[in-house]
Structures are given as C-alpha cells and as structure tokens.
Amino acid sequence: xxxxxTSLLAILFATLFAGCNVPALPTVSxxxxxxxxxxxxxxxxxxxxxxxxxxxxxxWMEGQSEGAGAANLLGLWQKQFGYDPADPRFLVLSxxxxxxxxxxxxxxxxxxxxxxxxxxxxxxSAVGNxxxxxxxxxxxxxxxxxxxxxLAANMRNKSDGQISESLxxxxxxxxxxxxxxxxxxxxxxxxxxxxxxPANVQDFDFEPYVETLQQTAPEVRAAGADVVMVISHLxxxxxxxxxxxxxxxxxxxxxxxxxxxSLAEKAGDxxxxxxxxxxxxxxxxxxxxxPESGAVVSAKYDVEANRGGPADPDVAAIVAKWRQETDAxxxxxxxxxxQTLPERSEPMLKLVTETWLLGYxxxxxxxxxxxxxxxxxxxxxxxxxxxxxVMPFDNVLIDMKMTGxxxxxxxxxxxxxxxxxxxHQQGGHWELNRTGEPLQADAVYHVxxxxxxxxxxxxxxxxAEYDPEGYDTGIDWRQPVIDWIIARKSTPEQxxxxxxxxxxx
Ligand SMILES: [Zn+2]
Numbered sequence: 001x002x003x004x005x006t007s008l009l010a011i012l013f014a015t016l017f018a019g020c021n022v023p024a025l026p027t028v029s030x031x032x033x034x035x036x037x038x039x040x041x042x043x044x045x046x047x048x049x050x051x052x053x054x055x056x057x058x059x060w061m062e063g064q065s066e067g068a069g070a071a072n073l074l075g076l077w078q079k080q081f082g083y084d085p086a087d088p089r090f091l092v093l094s095x096x097x098x099x100x101x102x103x104x105x106x107x108x109x110x111x112x113x114x115x116x117x118x119x120x121x122x123x124x125s126a127v128g129n130x131x132x133x134x135x136x137x138x139x140x141x142x143x144x145x146x147x148x149x150x151l152a153a154n155m156r157n158k159s160d161g162q163i164s165e166s167l168x169x170x171x172x173x174x175x176x177x178x179x180x181x182x183x184x185x186x187x188x189x190x191x192x193x194x195x196x197x198p199a200n201v202q203d204f205d206f207e208p209y210v211e212t213l214q215q216t217a218p219e220v221r222a223a224g225a226d227v228v229m230v231i232s233h234l235x236x237x238x239x240x241x242x243x244x245x246x247x248x249x250x251x252x253x254x255x256x257x258x259x260x261x262s263l264a265e266k267a268g269d270x271x272x273x274x275x276x277x278x279x280x281x282x283x284x285x286x287x288x289x290x291p292e293s294g295a296v297v298s299a300k301y302d303v304e305a306n307r308g309g310p311a312d313p314d315v316a317a318i319v320a321k322w323r324q325e326t327d328a329x330x331x332x333x334x335x336x337x338x339q340t341l342p343e344r345s346e347p348m349l350k351l352v353t354e355t356w357l358l359g360y361x362x363x364x365x366x367x368x369x370x371x372x373x374x375x376x377x378x379x380x381x382x383x384x385x386x387x388x389x390v391m392p393f394d395n396v397l398i399d400m401k402m403t404g405x406x407x408x409x410x411x412x413x414x415x416x417x418x419x420x421x422x423x424h425q426q427g428g429h430w431e432l433n434r435t436g437e438p439l440q441a442d443a444v445y446h447v448x449x450x451x452x453x454x455x456x457x458x459x460x461x462x463x464a465e466y467d468p469e470g471y472d473t474g475i476d477w478r479q480p481v482i483d484w485i486i487a488r489k490s491t492p493e494q495x496x497x498x499x500x501x502x503x504x505x
Contacts, residue, residue: 046288046297047178048089050081053284055095055233055257056277058130058474059105061116061319064278068306070116071316073279076309081284085121089178092121095257095274096128096188096233099142100474102394103384104319104326109134110142112322118147119315124173126186126231127152128257130474132200136167139200143168151186151231154212156205164204172220180291183225185216185251187232187242189258194362195399195471209234209242217249226294227252235259236274243267252296253285260472262303271301277472281305330388333381335485338495341377343390344370346419347500348377352481353421354503356397356448359480360473363399364432365407366421366448367463368477382485382496387478395450395477400463400470402447404430404439410461418453421504433504450477 054073063069077083083090098117099110110131117125127150131139143150153171157164163171172185189195190206209232217228228251234242239256244267253271256263262276264283273283285301341348352373353366375389402410408430411420423430423439430439439445449463454470456462464470490496 045291047180047291048286048288049177049180049182050083050090051229051253051255051273051285051287052077052081052083052090052092052282053095053231053255053273054275054279054282055126055255056097056128056260056275056474057094057099057113057117057279058097058101058277059099059110059113060101060278060280061113061315062102062104062323063306064280067309067311068280069311069319070120070279071311071313071319072309073282073306074120074309074312074315076306078312079309083121088176090121091123091175091177091182091184091229093184093229093231093255094122094125095231095255096126097130097257097474098125098128100130100133101278101396102476104322106476106479107326107329108322109138111145112318112325114142114146115318115322116315118145119318122146122148123175124148124184124186124231125150126233126255126257127155127169127188128233129189129192129195132192132196133475135200140167149173151184152188153185153216154190154207154209155188155192156207158203158205161205171216174220174223174225180226180289180294181224183217183220183223183228185213185220185228185230187212187230187234189233189235189238192233195473199361209238210245213242213246213249213251217246217251226291227289229253229255231255233257236261236263236272239263239272239274240267243270243272250294252287252289252294255283264301264303266299266301269296271296271299273301273303276303277474279306330385331383333383334482335382335488335490336492336495337377337379337382338497340379341500343373343376347503348373348390349419350421350503351377351484351500352391352477353419353448355480355484356477357422359483360397360399360448360475363422363446363448364434365402365423365445367407367410367418367453368421368450369418369453370416372450372452384482387482387485391478391481393450393452393477395452397448397473397475397477397480398451398454398463398470399473400447400449400454400467401444402463402466403441404443404445405441406466407439407445407447408441410463410466413461424504448473 061070099105099113105113149170175182193201234256256274260277263274271285275283283303287296288298356366454463
C-alpha cells in the first residue's frame with residue numbers, strides 16, 4: 001500500500017486537503033513546550049501517524065448488524081480520519097483471526113476476507129490461531145493472496161528453529177510511513193496449538209513473547225526501523241504483561257487480539273490498543289513522532305463503534321460478489337441420505353455434537369440443546385440450505401471448562417432437553433468415548449457448547465456460571481457438520497447413513 005509513487009501521493013494529499021473531506025479528528029500536534037524546556041530540545045517538527053486497528057474480524061465483512069460491515073468501517077475511516085489507503089501516514093493493522101466465522105468467509109477458506117482486507121488497505125496482520133483452521137496448504141495460498149504480510153516472530157519450525165517463511169509468515173515488516181521506517185513485529189499466541197486443530201500446528205513452536213521481542217526489536221532497528229510497533233494475537237492481560245516486561249525496548253505501540261476485548265490505554269511510553277471482534281468496533285491511535293529520535297511526542301487513542309460510516313462502494317461491491325457466490329453454493333448437494341434423520345432424534349443429535357468434536361479435537365465433550373435442531377434431514381441429496389434449515393440459528397461454538405461432576409450434574413438436571421457427544425451413559429454414570437473411562441468428578445474437561453446455551457438462553461442453566469472465561473472459537477456451529485458431510489463424499493449408491501450411525505463409537 002505504501003509503494004505508490006511519491007508524485008501520485010502528492011496529488012492525493014493535495015486533493016485530500018483541497019476537498020471538503022477534512023478529517024473530523026484534529027491532527028495531533030505536540031504539546032506546547034514547557035517554560036523550562038530549552039528550545040534546542042523541542043523537535044522542529046513531528047510526523048503524525050494514524051494507526052487504525054482491528055482484530056478477530058472472523059470474516060464478518062457483512063457486519064453483524066446493518067451498516068456495521070467492512071465497507072462501512074472503511075467509509076467511517078475516510079469520513080472521520082480522512083483515511084486513504086495510499087496515504088503513507090496511515091497504518092492499518094490487524095491482530096489476527098481474520099477468518100473463520102460466517103459462511104461468506106468460511107466457505108471460501110479466508111480468500112474472500114483477504115480480498116476485502118486488500119481493498120481496505122491493510123498493511124500487516126498478526127497470525128491468529130484461526131489462520132491455521134483450513135490447513136497449512138490453504139494458509140500458504142491465502143497468505144499469498146494478501147497484499148500485506150502476516151507476522152509472527154515467535155512461531156518457529158520445530159525442525160530447525162527458524163521462522164516458517166515457507167508458509168509466507170514473516171517475523172516483522174518494515175513499512176515506509178510518512179517518511180519514517182516503521183518496524184512492525186508480529187506475535188502469535190503461545191496457546192495457538194490448544195485453540196486450533198493441533199494437527200495443523202504440530203510442526204511449530206510458539207516461543208515466549210518477552211524473549212522474542214528482546215531478540216527481534218534490536219534486529220528490526222538494525223534493519224533500519226526508526227520506530228518499532230508490535231501487533232499480536234495476545235489478550236489484554238498478556239499484552240499488558242508483555243508491555244511491562246519490555247519497557248526498555250522503546251516499542252511505541254502494542255496491538256492485541258484473541259480474547260474479543262477492546263482496549264486503548266497508555267502503559268509507560270507505549271500505547272496499547274485492541275479493536276474488539278467482528279469489525280463491530282475498532283481502535284485507533286495517533287502518534288506524533290519526532291523523526292530525529294523516533295520518540296513519541298504526544299499520543300491520542302481510543303476505541304470506537306463501527307457506526308455511521310457510509311459504505312465504500314468498492315468494498316461493498318467485493319462483499320456483494322462473495323454474497324452471491326455464497327448463495328449459489330447453498331443449493332449444491334454435499335451428500336446423500338438413504339433414510340430421513342428425524343429432528344431431535346439421537347442420530348441427528350450425534351451428527352451435530354460428534355462432528356463438532358471431530359472439527360475441534362481439543363474438546364472432550366460437546367453439549368447441545370435439542371431445541372436448537374428444527375427440522376428433519378430428509379432422504380435424498382443434502383444441501384447446505386438443508387443444514388441451515390435443521391440448524392437455523394447463527395450460533396458459534398464456545399470452548400469452556402467443566403469438571404466431571406459439573407457435566408454429570410448438568411446433564412442429569414436438563415434431561416432430554418440437552419444431548420452430549422463424546423460421552424455415553426453406562427450403568428448410571430457417564431463414560432468418555434475416547435478413553436472408555438468414567439468421567440472423573442474432579443477432573444477438568446473441555447466442553448464445546450453453543451453460545452446460546454453458554455449465555456443461559458431459553459430455560460437452560462447458564463453454562464457461563466461454570467466457566468466465565470469460556471473461549472469463543474468463532475466457529476459457526478453448523479460448519480463442522482457441513483465439513484464432515486463433504487469429507488465423506490457420499491453418493492446415492494454409498495449414502496451417509498452408516499457413517500452417521502458409527503459416529504462417536
Ligand atoms: Zn484467536
């Protein structure tokens with residue numbers, strides 16, 4: 001994005017400031033020098049960089065509500081900050097988890113979201129755990145489509161300890177921004193192997209954050225960076241901790257992600273920002289930087305809602321194109337059934353819960369509400385539209401922790417209103433399918449539930465009471481069902497029925 005010819009930029013600047021599109025936010029100017037301050041120490045001029053920051057977009061290019069999609073966010077940035085992707089004084093950065101969410105993103109394995117982010121002018125993204133969801137080959141392909149780099153300085157090959165550049169992941173990027181060279185270092189979450197399919201990350205180590213920055217920040221400076229920033233898939237707590245332990249490195253900005261929180265605060269000389277999930281909100285920071293020393297002279301920062309932005313026509317057109325492609329796939333057969341699966345029957349509920357566990361093997365047990373299953377799956381060809389009809393709600397999967405005793409108590413209290421996969425009843429107690437062992441009362445298990453049950457929807461006991469820190473996987477609850485059906489490659493001659501009966505055995 002910063003490779004446009006200088007002359008073109010000059011024209012763009014002129015147009016920007018000559019037009020009526022004046023940024024609503026005033027440009028940050030340095031505070032007036034204190035009376036005691038020697039004039040020689042006052043920077044002659046500063047360069048103001050505007051950082052626009054999102055994370056955990058999860059493919060919500062259409063927005064979760066009307067007027068809160070990617071096109072609106074770009075329109076809001078244009079209206080409020082005078083943002084132009086070609087203007088080098090802007091840096092658009094992401095904390096990762098760009099895809100895995102609604103069908104418009106997930107069915108195209110991230111490709112659609114990358115096209116949207118290219119058009120929005122993103123400069124870099126950290127590597128989130130969900131970037132691995134569709135396997136390494138796909139990740140490499142999707143990264144190759146991006147006009148911006150994916151960064152993770154702490155992701156190393158187990159084989160040789162090197163950064164996995166063959167995947168297209170880089171430790172850092174140096175971006176020309178407003179005459180400054182900005183070194184942007186990426187950090188992946190060290191818990192990545194626990195929150196994606198472990199098979200996809202078995203070849204990598206995720207190194208500790210502080211040590212990684214201690215090693216990488218000097219490298220980035222040696223490579224010419226005037227200013228160093230960090231973008232990461234770190235929750236706010238980890239981000240604050242990492243910032244506190246790396247004060248001496250002179251990093252001016254830390255961006256976070258992963259826990260679906262937002263943040264805009266100062267810690268020492270550094271600004272910490274996290275945008276929040278699904279493009280519903282974003283964070284921004286304006287840093288006035290002394291180009292001589294690279295020091296931040298003054299800073300403004302905040303988190304705001306994606307509200308009131310006029311839809312950018314180019315991004316709106318890209319989103320509309322992917323919507324059309326999504327709708328076209330709805331009617332295509334993905335499998336065949338010889339006999340109708342009645343709604344809320346045991347095989348139907350097994351199809352739902354056991355495929356969740358296959359799609360997210362980190363969990364031991366999967367619990368769903370029978371009432372969320374709203375239609376039969378009829379004999380004959382199965383389409384994605386049929387799955388949506390069976391599971392009409394836009395739920396996502398939450399990975400929460402429960403003890404064996406809590407699982408048993410919950411299942412006994414709810415009776416037939418809920419169904420559990422990954423376990424079966426045996427002589428009055430529950431056994432884990434994987435081990436054949438009874439659930440241990442004190443042992444902690446990972447349990448997948450839909451976000452409706454987690455929040456205590458309907459008359460269910462609020463599962464969040466057992467674990468308020470449940471992890472929002474961002475995975476649409478239908479996706480593992482669809483993925484499993486497609487992978488079976490069933491035909492009218494070899495229908496799915498047998499494989500469904502064998503689930504969980
Ligand atoms: Zn994440």
